[in-house]
Amino acid sequence: MEQKNTIKEEIAKLIEVQKLDSEKFDLESQIEACPIKIEELDQLLELKKTHMLKSEEELKKLQVFKGEKETEMMAREEKIAKHKTDLYLIKSNKEYSALQQEIKSIEADVSLLEEEIIDCFDKIEEAQKIKDTAKAVFETEEKKIKEEKKSIQENKDQLMVKVDELEAKRKGLISKVDPSVLARYERLSKKKGKSALAKLSGGFCGGCNMQLRPQVVNDVQIQKDLVFCENCARILYVEE
Ligand SMILES: [Zn+2]
Structure with missing residues (x-):
């Protein structure tokens, strides 16, 4: 034979339900935060990666620039060598001194190029250091973030198991609550978020x-x- 619960008993059960709902709400908030945390970590790693790629690009650019200067210098050195051979073949003094002048001018270019190349060596050494550091930072961060993401995922899985447990517990609990009382509770808790009951x-x-009006206070205490609440519509209860 089904025995009807008293209001006092119904409320005691609803308090239990609300406790579970509140726990579930907290767990769900934690679960929702997980993908956001993962995304933040991904963005952080992406930043380190961008920095690394940029430093690689910078290094490559300097190496290409140095290569170009070296090619330029070699071409000029070849020209000088050729002109020096040509000097032997020249008959007129005027032509001879003109060619000597030309050689001097190319030698000045070569000397400038040499300086530029030496400067490149320093810059490349510096860029190499920056690149190595950026790569090391990225690799360390990548490893760390992979671990962190794994632990977030594991934590999320555990939270989801807990939510399932709470839901099973809740199912058992609400089966003993009067359906019309439960329906009011559900409607309210949907509207009020965490608390449909108010002490x-x-x-x-x-x-x-x-x-509250004295009559309302009185009605709550009688528990009939x-x-x-006339203001927020929550179900009022007294604690014994
Ligand atoms: Zn209220």
């Missing part, structure tokens, strides 16, 4: 802090029927 506290609603 009476010194004549005030514990949900919205409004002062469900009583709702």
